[in-house]
Amino acid sequence: MKKRGLEMQAHWIFILIAGAIILAFFFSIVAKQKSLSEQKISITLSANIEAVFSGAIESKGTAQLLTVPKDGIDFDCSEACDCNFWIGDKSTSFRDKIIFAPKKVIGQDATAWSSEWKLPFRVSNFLYITNPNVKYYIVYVPNTNSARIFDRINKTLPPGLNIAVLKDPGAVPSIPYEGFQETKFVFLDVPDSSINLAGLDTAFRKKDVSAVNIHQNTITFYEKEPGELYFTSGTSPFVGEALMFASIFSADKQMYDCGLQAAFLKLNHVAQIIYGRAKMIQQNLSLSKPECVYVLGDFNALMQLSGEFSSGIEFSQKIPGITAAANAIARENKNLILLSCPEIY
Amino acid sequence: MRHKAQIKMFETMAVLVIFFFLLVGGAAFYFQIQKSSMQREIDKQQQLIAFQVVQKALFLPELDCSFVSIQKDNCFDKLKVKQLSLLLNDPENEDFFIDYFNVFGFADIKVTQIYPRVNQTFVYTLYKNIPDDYSSIISTQSPVLLFDAVENRYDFGIVEVDVYAE
Numbered sequence: 001m002k003k004r005g006l007e008m009q010a011h012w013i014f015i016l017i018a019g020a021i022i023l024a025f026f027f028s029i030v031a032k033q034k035s036l037s038e039q040k041i042s043i044t045l046s047a048n049i050e051a052v053f054s055g056a057i058e059s060k061g062t063a064q065l066l067t068v069p070k071d072g073i074d075f076d077c078s079e080a081c082d083c084n085f086w087i088g089d090k091s092t093s094f095r096d097k098i099i100f101a102p103k104k105v106i107g108q109d110a111t112a113w114s115s116e117w118k119l120p121f122r123v124s125n126f127l128y129i130t131n132p133n134v135k136y137y138i139v140y141v142p143n144t145n146s147a148r149i150f151d152r153i154n155k156t157l158p159p160g161l162n163i164a165v166l167k168d169p170g171a172v173p174s175i176p177y178e179g180f181q182e183t184k185f186v187f188l189d190v191p192d193s194s195i196n197l198a199g200l201d202t203a204f205r206k207k208d209v210s211a212v213n214i215h216q217n218t219i220t221f222y223e224k225e226p227g228e229l230y231f232t233s234g235t236s237p238f239v240g241e242a243l244m245f246a247s248i249f250s251a252d253k254q255m256y257d258c259g260l261q262a263a264f265l266k267l268n269h270v271a272q273i274i275y276g277r278a279k280m281i282q283q284n285l286s287l288s289k290p291e292c293v294y295v296l297g298d299f300n301a302l303m304q305l306s307g308e309f310s311s312g313i314e315f316s317q318k319i320p321g322i323t324a325a326a327n328a329i330a331r332e333n334k335n336l337i338l339l340s341c342p343e344i345y
Numbered sequence: 346m347r348h349k350a351q352i353k354m355f356e357t358m359a360v361l362v363i364f365f366f367l368l369v370g371g372a373a374f375y376f377q378i379q380k381s382s383m384q385r386e387i388d389k390q391q392q393l394i395a396f397q398v399v400q401k402a403l404f405l406p407e408l409d410c411s412f413v414s415i416q417k418d419n420c421f422d423k424l425k426v427k428q429l430s431l432l433l434n435d436p437e438n439e440d441f442f443i444d445y446f447n448v449f450g451f452a453d454i455k456v457t458q459i460y461p462r463v464n465q466t467f468v469y470t471l472y473k474n475i476p477d478d479y480s481s482i483i484s485t486q487s488p489v490l491l492f493d494a495v496e497n498r499y500d501f502g503i504v505e506v507d508v509y510a511e
Contacts, residue, residue: 007350014354018361029372040386047390054397058404096401096448122406122416265444266406269432272441273407276428277494284495337413342494345411 042090045069050092056112057097057127063113063158072106081258098259100249101129102182108132113158117242120330121345124266126242128249132162133181139166140188149188169194177203185211186248197231205229212247217319221253237316264309274345275299281342292341295332301325395483395508398452402506410492420490426456430469451476451509458491460501479509
């Protein structure tokens, strides 16, 4: 009888062990399947979003709504300008796309807006991404250059953004925190001395707040230290309206600088191609249309200056040279049109 | 009595063996289906990538035809095509080629004039970077206008883009 009892016990132990092994097997399969399926969804979403970005960047001047995945999209550029967007754990490189976006786009549909950067020929399209969770305060001073910049911005910005306009930089400290995920102050050529971000409402202390001040050839970025109402500032060069918008929609100075670096590299390439094309036209038309003279000295300046790009403040001293060369090329192109000659670009 | 218990034990083991046999068979079937669904997904992604490369090629600012700063869609400037091709195929200008790898990756992009047919055919390989080992090629052909700035004339051409998947 005792022996039979032992046999029964061994039988049940055997069944328990076998059952546990079977359950463990199933649990491991389910866990693996879950992680695989999550990875698959992230990969598919990333590829689809990348395709949407590629399409959006080509449709210049248009704004479109993008459906954002539940967990949102993160955007980040490293110090080495390795720029990626993240969906879950999956990162996808910007590659050749020049994108300016907040650190995280989540919650509501995003607005993707593209604009072309011309100098004076089209160099590249930029893609700006934002959503209504970001509040923009545009601050300008009436009857100054600041107001002129505001008019340009006001005419161009797409609808659907959360924008408030302030005509007095002194009113910034009295703004209450309205519960937005991110708040960005856009100062338009306001004297740096009249910007008082440290005096902001204490409710902003633990929130995501940043600011830019757009000057003639430079942009000053103000970035908040986490948990403090203390801002560090850095200055970057800019040329052209598209880069002005880039500073407004960039998560930080790093993202702006990386976009700027990619843009100047592209400028150098496009300038080389247009310069070579103009030389070919000149050679072909020297006999049949001698009145068509292509003065291309400014291309050398443009190619040289764009090749020397650096994101530091010292490069902003070269911006007037780039602008002058671009204007001279545009004038030369206009003259050639008046003479019924093929255009430079 | 002992003999009976042994038979019972063997019975249980036989049930377990059959159970695991069915489980392995089911799992193999399931993973096979998963594999083919994954392959379909990979093919879809490759087609998306190929589509993006074609789109980039068609909208390159380096090649566009613009008149008084207004661009013409689906139009390449012949001289710009020639110049970009020269720069990309210049062995001394390797950096230029590397920069465009970021744009096109592993692809072969060719522009050919198809009408009017002339003695000296306009065929330019814009970009060519074929990997040593690839699993598939996705080829597309898109019609474009080819603008001849010297003659102030439009011709018809085709952009052939082959995208290589590793």
